[in-house]
Amino acid sequence: MQTILELKNIGYSYHSLHGETRALSNISFGVGEGEFIAIVGPSGCGKSTLLSIIAGLLPPEQGTIVVNNPDGSLAYPRIGYMLQRDHLFEWRTVYKNVILGLEINHMMTPDRLDTVERLLVDYGLDKFRDKRPSELSGGMKQRAALIRTLALDPQLLLLDEPFSALDYQTRLFVSADICRLIRAAGKTMIIITHDLSEAISLADRVIILSNRPATVKAQMPIHLTLKDNSPLASRNAPEFQQYFNQLWEDLNNDG
Amino acid sequence: MTVKKKKGPGHSSHELTKQEEFVRNHRRHHHQISTMRITIFVLFLILWEVSAYLGWIDSFFFASPSQVALCFLEQIKTNALLSHIGVTLFETIVSFLLVLLFSLLAATLLWYSQKMSEVLEPYLVVLNSLPKSALAPLFIVWLGTGTTTIIVAGISVAVFGSIISFYTGFQQVDSEKVTLIYTLGGSKRNAFTKVVLPGSVPILLSTAKVNIGLALVGVIIGEFLAARRGLGYLIIYGSQVFQLDMVITSIIILCIIALGFYKSIQMIEHHIRKKFKM
Numbered sequence: 001m002q003t004i005l006e007l008k009n010i011g012y013s014y015h016s017l018h019g020e021t022r023a024l025s026n027i028s029f030g031v032g033e034g035e036f037i038a039i040v041g042p043s044g045c046g047k048s049t050l051l052s053i054i055a056g057l058l059p060p061e062q063g064t065i066v067v068n069n070p071d072g073s074l075a076y077p078r079i080g081y082m083l084q085r086d087h088l089f090e091w092r093t094v095y096k097n098v099i100l101g102l103e104i105n106h107m108m109t110p111d112r113l114d115t116v117e118r119l120l121v122d123y124g125l126d127k128f129r130d131k132r133p134s135e136l137s138g139g140m141k142q143r144a145a146l147i148r149t150l151a152l153d154p155q156l157l158l159l160d161e162p163f164s165a166l167d168y169q170t171r172l173f174v175s176a177d178i179c180r181l182i183r184a185a186g187k188t189m190i191i192i193t194h195d196l197s198e199a200i201s202l203a204d205r206v207i208i209l210s211n212r213p214a215t216v217k218a219q220m221p222i223h224l225t226l227k228d229n230s231p232l233a234s235r236n237a238p239e240f241q242q243y244f245n246q247l248w249e250d251l252n253n254d255g
Numbered sequence: 256m257t258v259k260k261k262k263g264p265g266h267s268s269h270e271l272t273k274q275e276e277f278v279r280n281h282r283r284h285h286h287q288i289s290t291m292r293i294t295i296f297v298l299f300l301i302l303w304e305v306s307a308y309l310g311w312i313d314s315f316f317f318a319s320p321s322q323v324a325l326c327f328l329e330q331i332k333t334n335a336l337l338s339h340i341g342v343t344l345f346e347t348i349v350s351f352l353l354v355l356l357f358s359l360l361a362a363t364l365l366w367y368s369q370k371m372s373e374v375l376e377p378y379l380v381v382l383n384s385l386p387k388s389a390l391a392p393l394f395i396v397w398l399g400t401g402t403t404t405i406i407v408a409g410i411s412v413a414v415f416g417s418i419i420s421f422y423t424g425f426q427q428v429d430s431e432k433v434t435l436i437y438t439l440g441g442s443k444r445n446a447f448t449k450v451v452l453p454g455s456v457p458i459l460l461s462t463a464k465v466n467i468g469l470a471l472v473g474v475i476i477g478e479f480l481a482a483r484r485g486l487g488y489l490i491i492y493g494s495q496v497f498q499l500d501m502v503i504t505s506i507i508i509l510c511i512i513a514l515g516f517y518k519s520i521q522m523i524e525h526h527i528r529k530k531f532k533m
Binding site: 055057079080081083084085087089090091100101103104105148152 | 434435
């Protein structure tokens with residue numbers, strides 16, 4: 001697997017008159033093409049800050065991000081960012097919501113709109129295109145948010161606890177569903193989550209961050225023997241419990 | 256919103272479902288409210304008329320509904336009451352529209368520049384709390400007596416509060432929604448046009464409702480001091496020549512105008528909310 005992005009010694013601090021709060025320190029890891037990475041860590045350890053830096057919304061204070069495109073170009077990969085809530089706008093119809101990114105970037109070209117059209121059909125949202133977001137279920141809203149992100153054809157998807165606003169049962173289905181769709185679209189993904197089971201069932205590799213200032217405590221490649229099945233079924237894989245215990249231990253030891 | 260449920264064919268006619276009972280109670284409640292409102296109004300008119308007739312109050316000072324009605328008809332004939340009403344309406348609507356325009360522009364600029372909004376904040380607060388009637392004499396000296404002065408007076412009463420409300424509304428828009436625009440590669444301008452402005456529509460509408468009333472207040476103050484036409488002028492004129500029925504008639508017309516403005520904005524609001532399903 002080719003590494004498309006490499007974080008080298010990334011550091012970041014928040015500043016206020018009361019002093020400096022170090023959020024990230026010396027974070028280094030690579031992101032392979034088509035890889036699914038889950039980042040777990042204690043709450044408030046700076047996971048979202050890290051994602052904002054990768055997304056280019058925040059410049060890192062220390063360190064660099066090295067771009068390594070397969071075609072040798074130096075362009076930063078196109079990023080798609082999914083926030084904790086779907087943030088579909090109630091004053092727009094579902095269709096107007098999913099083409100928001102295209103509208104902003106003046107990319108309402110026929111083939112982009114065709115892609116959106118295909119995604120709407122594939123994701124079963126075609127019939128709801130003229131509805132308002134409030135008329136959709138939690139899962140459908142997440143799908144609409146995913147189409148909005150995919151419409152811009154990102155290479156790397158960043159998901160910041162995208163399912164945390166959903167109730168547990170919906171969350172199980174939606175997280176499995178969304179990740180299946182992203183895998184099917186052949187994208188690379190970095191997801192932040194609190195939920196260790198979710199991390200193991202969705203990711204190829206789990207990166208464990210320490211308490212603030214966050215450093216990379218451990219990295220754990222996940223190989224489940226049921227990998228071809230859905231993320232829901234993967235929770236029944238024989239190795240699942242073992243990974244879970246290992247992760248739990250890594251998260252909680254202060255060594 | 257009322258949910259209507261058709262009675263099923265198998266339903267007996269004198270037995271109400273819970274839903275029908277709810278709808279019936281809901282309607283009855285609204286009937287009661289409107290009936291009581293009208294009753295209070297009619298009782299007030301009767302009491303007023305009777306008190307004046309029986310000499311409990313001096314009808315020279317307090318007029319009476321019949322006097323007001325007569326005065327109304329007479330003023331239409333002799334003093335062109337309708338043109339006075341028209342002048343006040345025109346000045347108020349122009350002030351109101353200019354207030355909306357100015358405050359929307361100003362609030363937009365403040366939203367764009369955090370620094371500017373911090374710098375200007377104390378000025379806005381002072382100007383907003385200043386009693387604008389104190390400025391009216393200055394306006395007369397600067398602008399003379401006439402329509403311009405009165406429109407400026409109308410604007411001055413509403414505009415500062417309106418800027419503050421609009422700006423506060425802009426700031427209350429969910430910052431994550433703004434972040435969303437940036438994650439989609441949008442600019443600050445996109446954030447404003449796609450999120451901040453449409454997201455503030457409810458606040459814009461409720462502020463507009465307050466503004467139309469304030470613009471009317473400003474226009475009347477202006478007409479008190481610097482006009483030869485308009486309802487404010489009629490009130491001052493009537494009090495000076497001790498024609499108090501003229502004053503009271505004008506005040507009642509003002510009540511009706513205020514109600515009319517409020518209702519029209521409410522209708523526009525309803526229409527917009529329905530269109531955007533907010």
